[in-house]
Amino acid sequence: MFKQLMPLLRQRSVLLTVSHVGEDQIRVNVVPKKTADGENDALTTPMSFTGTAEELDAQFSEAIVSFVASHLELKNTLARAKEEIDAAVKAAQEEARNKAKNLKKPASEPVKKTEPERKPERKKETEPPRATSLFDPPARAKATEIEITEEDEILAEISENENDEREGMA
Numbered sequence: 001m002f003k004q005l006m007p008l009l010r011q012r013s014v015l016l017t018v019s020h021v022g023e024d025q026i027r028v029n030v031v032p033k034k035t036a037d038g039e040n041d042a043l044t045t046p047m048s049f050t051g052t053a054e055e056l057d058a059q060f061s062e063a064i065v066s067f068v069a070s071h072l073e074l075k076n077t078l079a080r081a082k083e084e085i086d087a088a089v090k091a092a093q094e095e096a097r098n099k100a101k102n103l104k105k106p107a108s109e110p111v112k113k114t115e116p117e118r119k120p121e122r123k124k125e126t127e128p129p130r131a132t133s134l135f136d137p138p139a140r141a142k143a144t145e146i147e148i149t150e151e152d153e154i155l156a157e158i159s160e161n162e163n164d165e166r167e168g169m170a
Contacts, residue, residue, distance in 0.1 A: 004061050004064040004065045004068060005030075005064055005068065007068050007072060008032065008068045008071060008072070011035070011072075011075070012032050012033055012034075012035050012043075013032075013033040014030060014031065014032050014033065015029075015030075015031040015032075015033060016028065016029070016030055016031075017029040017031070021050060024052050024053070025050060025051065025052065026050070026051065026052070026053055026056055027048060027049065027050045028048070028049045028050075028056065028060065029046055029047070029048045029049075030046060030047045030048075030049075030064070030067065031044070031046040032044045032045075032046070032071065040078055042074055042078070043071065043074065043075055043078070045071075047063075047067045049063055
């Protein structure tokens with residue numbers, strides 16, 4: 001049992017309590033102690049084993065090995081996470097410093113005035129066509145009549161010219 005506790009004991013003190021809880025039941029509590037005030041509480045989570053003396057003799061060593069392994073894995077995970085967070089904080093601070101340096105301009109440089117960018121003017125939308133009423137003048141019909149009349153005049157001139165040419169030939 002103590003051989004299995006040795007990796008945990010190298011890093012912190014462990015409090016073991018053994019008590020009689022029933023007719024032939026024994027409870028063993030394994031409580032890791034904090035090594036520093038700011039340490040994560042997850043690293044000091046206690047573990048309790050209850051069983052008969054025979055059960056504890058047979059299984060306690062395996063349970064301690066599992067407990068110590070998970071404890072050490074958690075400690076390593078927390079350490080890696082802390083390192084990654086510290087690196088990210090340093091990178092963010094460095095980026096903020098660089099941005100601040102880029103925003104500062106020397107006093108000797110003249111300040112360039114820039115005109116605000118003009119947005120292209122929007123064309124006013126024409127009113128949508130209204131539905132015609134029975135009382136509206138037939139504007140469209142007049143335009144069609146005029147077009148027909150002009151076409152008729154042009155066709156009439158062409159046919160007159162053709163007729164004149166035929167008569168002149170005959």
